[in-house]
Amino acid sequence: MSAWRLTSIASPRSARLKAPVMSLYQVQKLIYELNRSPEHRQRFVADRAAVLATYELTAEELQAIEQPDIGLMYVMGVNGQLLMHYAALRGFEWDAYIKAMRDGLAQHGAVRTGLYVAAGSLS
Amino acid sequence: MSLVFAGVVSHAPGITGRAQRAEPAARDRFYAALDRLRLEMEETRPDALIVVGAEHFANFFMNNMPSLCIGMSDHYEGPIEDEQWLAIKRRRIPGNAALSRVLIERVMQSCDVAYAEEWKFDHGIMVPLHFLTPRYDLPVIPVNINCQGPPLIPLHRAWAFGKALRDACDAIPERIALVGTGGISHWPATPDSGKINVEWDQQFLQRFLANDRTALLGYTDAQTHREAGQGGFEIRTFLSVAAATEGQTGQLYCYEPIPIFAVGCTVARMTVA
Numbered sequence: 001m002s003a004w005r006l007t008s009i010a011s012p013r014s015a016r017l018k019a020p021v022m023s024l025y026q027v028q029k030l031i032y033e034l035n036r037s038p039e040h041r042q043r044f045v046a047d048r049a050a051v052l053a054t055y056e057l058t059a060e061e062l063q064a065i066e067q068p069d070i071g072l073m074y075v076m077g078v079n080g081q082l083l084m085h086y087a088a089l090r091g092f093e094w095d096a097y098i099k100a101m102r103d104g105l106a107q108h109g110a111v112r113t114g115l116y117v118a119a120g121s122l123s
Numbered sequence: 124m125s126l127v128f129a130g131v132v133s134h135a136p137g138i139t140g141r142a143q144r145a146e147p148a149a150r151d152r153f154y155a156a157l158d159r160l161r162l163e164m165e166e167t168r169p170d171a172l173i174v175v176g177a178e179h180f181a182n183f184f185m186n187n188m189p190s191l192c193i194g195m196s197d198h199y200e201g202p203i204e205d206e207q208w209l210a211i212k213r214r215r216i217p218g219n220a221a222l223s224r225v226l227i228e229r230v231m232q233s234c235d236v237a238y239a240e241e242w243k244f245d246h247g248i249m250v251p252l253h254f255l256t257p258r259y260d261l262p263v264i265p266v267n268i269n270c271q272g273p274p275l276i277p278l279h280r281a282w283a284f285g286k287a288l289r290d291a292c293d294a295i296p297e298r299i300a301l302v303g304t305g306g307i308s309h310w311p312a313t314p315d316s317g318k319i320n321v322e323w324d325q326q327f328l329q330r331f332l333a334n335d336r337t338a339l340l341g342y343t344d345a346q347t348h349r350e351a352g353q354g355g356f357e358i359r360t361f362l363s364v365a366a367a368t369e370g371q372t373g374q375l376y377c378y379e380p381i382p383i384f385a386v387g388c389t390v391a392r393m394t395v396a
């Protein structure tokens with residue numbers, strides 16, 4: 001029997017050496033849970049800090065969620081199928097939401113990780 | 124012989140949520156095609172409607188993401204989104220747990236699927252139902268193919284799943300309608316929302332309607348991502364319908380690129396042998 005070895009055949013070595021994206025996962029999990037539960041949304045509206053304290057977030061993520069900086073969240077790699085609902089929850093109409101993402105690209109640079117790394121350059 | 128109807132439709136949330144912002148003539152042609160599909164489906168007198176969708180993190184998330192999942196409940200709920208945002212009122216949708224269970228057990232003979240006794244429909248299923256079962260009087264069996272959070276199943280597995288679904292339908296006496304819903308090319312919920320690669324869509328639809336298995340399985344996610352956006356991953360739902368009707372061709376009822384709906388709005392029916 002061979003010993004356990006930590007190997008990955010799926011991703012190239014360069015991808016494996018990138019900064020961990022666990023924290024992005026936590027941002028997305030927050031939005032997923034807000035989307036699923038009206039009670040969770042109510043708690044979030046009533047006491048944002050208390051709800052956010054239950055997620056492992058970086059200072060930058062906390063700030064982006066609090067503000068909210070929808071453009072920065074997009075640049076961080078938050079999936080749009082989640083982000084569009086968080087934007088709506090925080091009062092962004094459709095056009096304002098699209099504009100916030102464009103502004104985010106202009107202000108914070110290209111999307112850092114996830115599905116949209118290649119997108120956004122055409123707008 | 125129990126698959127009685129098969130089709131595909133688009134499901135983007137703008138289709139209902141931003142309806143008044145679309146070019147009226149194009150929108151109305153699309154709505155009319157959806158209504159035609161509804162009438163033709165009703166003519167086949169289905170006992171249940173299987174919707175093969177590509178949901179958007181309403182139920183399935185990266186904490187425990189099934190590649191394939193089939194609902195197994197007597198009722199579902201939707202939409203999960205804000206009612207005003209989607210312009211569809213929240214409601215209960217009838218299901219059929221016993222029928223689901225039989226289908227799931229059959230599918231499992233050749234394909235590993237997850238099942239779910241709870242399911243909150245998002246726009247990916249609610250938008251099609253809004254047009255195809257507006258009275259919500261037909262039991263729905265929701266099916267999900269993960270097209271959102273990679274890694275995603277290879278296209279040939281989506282095909283195999285469609286075959287398994289067809290085998291399951293044919294093994295039961297109930298009359299089943301099957302509707303797949305997804306992309307095609309689109310960049311939803313990004314700054315490129317509204318961009319549509321019409322040429323890519325037309326070529327894909329040609330291959331889909333001809334049920335050209337080799338061509339359909341020839342797509343790669345890298346190429347699809349480049350040319351058809353991350354929304355293009357949803358072609359998996361189309362492929363499962365093509366597989367379920369393998370050997371038969373289809374007819375296009377509508378293809379209207381409507382930027383404010385963020386997708387080339389598609390309605391097509393496949394022949395069921």
Ligand SMILES: [Fe+2]
Nearest residue numbers: 177247305357
């Ligand atoms: Fe979708």
